[in-house]
Amino acid sequence: xxxxxxxxxxxxxxxxxxxxxxxxxxxxxxxxxxxxxxxxxxxxxxxxxxxxxxxxxxxxxxxxxxxxxxxxxxxxxxxxxxxxxxxxxxxxxxxxxxxxxxxxxxxxxxxxxx
Amino acid sequence: xxxxxxxxxxxxxxxxxxxxxxxxxxxxxxxxxxxxxxxxxxxxxxxxxxxxxxxxxxxxxxxxxxxxxxxxxxxxxxxxxxxxxxxxxxxxxxxxxxxxxxxxxxxxxxxxx
Numbered sequence: 523x524x525x526x527x528x529x530x531x532x533x534x535x536x537x538x539x540x541x542x543x544x545x546x547x548x549x550x551x552x553x554x555x556x557x558x559x560x561x562x563x564x565x566x567x568x569x570x571x572x573x574x575x576x577x578x579x580x581x582x583x584x585x586x587x588x589x590x591x592x593x594x595x596x597x598x599x600x601x602x603x604x605x606x607x608x609x610x611x612x613x614x615x616x617x618x619x620x621x622x623x624x625x626x627x628x629x630x631x632x633x634x635x636x
Numbered sequence: 637x638x639x640x641x642x643x644x645x646x647x648x649x650x651x652x653x654x655x656x657x658x659x660x661x662x663x664x665x666x667x668x669x670x671x672x673x674x675x676x677x678x679x680x681x682x683x684x685x686x687x688x689x690x691x692x693x694x695x696x697x698x699x700x701x702x703x704x705x706x707x708x709x710x711x712x713x714x715x716x717x718x719x720x721x722x723x724x725x726x727x728x729x730x731x732x733x734x735x736x737x738x739x740x741x742x743x744x745x746x747x748x749x
Contacts, residue, residue: 526679553734562645564725564739565680572734580736612679625737627679 525549526628528613534634535603543598543631545613551626552618554596555580556588558609559630565612571596572618603635639663640728642740649747655713657743659726662707666728670737671700671711674723683724684711716747 526547535541545554553572557565567580569588577588585607587599596615600607611631616624641660649655659669670685686693686700686709693700699712713720726740 555736557739562741564640564642564741566739567736570734570736578734614679625682627681629677629679 526613526615526626528611528628528631530631531629532632534636535600536636537604539603540599540601541603541633542600543611543613543633545596545598545615545628547594547596547613547615547626549615549617549626550593551615551624552593553616554590555614556586556596556598557612557614558582559612560609568598568611603633605635607633608635609633639738640726640740642726642743644743645741646744647746649713649716649745651716651718651747651749653716653747655711655716655720655745655747657711657724657726657745658708659710659728659740660706660708661728663728663730663738664707665730665732666738667731668729668735669700669702669709670727671698672725672727672739674725674742676722680725713745716745718747718749721745721747 529544555570556568559565566582571577571590574593589597613628671683672680673683674680684695684698697714702709724743727737729735729737
């Protein structure tokens with residue numbers, strides 16, 4: 523099925539460890555986004571990309587890095603995980619020409635940092 | 637800074653009742669206002685959306701009411717069903733800055749049988 527696939531679905535990290543979250547979409551979408559979802563805070567944009575090789579900071583970028591080496595993949599990295607990064611992470615993508623109605627979200631990665 | 641304020645945080649409605657969720661925004665450049673529905677363990681999915689040139693949009697049991705002068709919009713779920721139990725997010729975006737969505741804090745709706 524076409525869509526946005528996030529891996530892993532669950533992960534527990536120790537403080538200071540690093541990891542990479544992978545987002546893959548097979549819809550040939552130009553734009554991709556990483557959000558984090560926390561109770562009572564909604565979804566907040568971490569980083570986004572408007573095309574292969576380009577990335578930009580969102581609302582809460584500190585402590586995260588991203589890369590978009592291939593159009594279909596958008597990677598979110600945590601270099602030194604902190605308990606404050608415990609959250610559910612969602613990736614989304616959309617085609618450039620469908621505007622804001624075209625967002626497709628993945629099913630999320632639940633990350634716990636202990 | 638919370639650009640889109642959403643209330644209530646949680647809501648319990650009896651089956652057949654009307655669920656109402658409210659949102660307010662500050663940025664007058666916003667010109668697209670979607671509502672997303674999220675079930676446990678799933679990502680948000682677009683439910684219904686409105687642009688500021690209309691005051692109301694209806695799709696089945698779901699209606700968005702929009703008040704441009706008050707900078708408020710709301711979601712009404714008529715004849716609420718247990719299957720509507722989910723978290724609902726309002727959002728907004730402007731036609732600049734790559735049209736990034738800004739989300740409200742979410743409302744957890746429980747429709748009791």
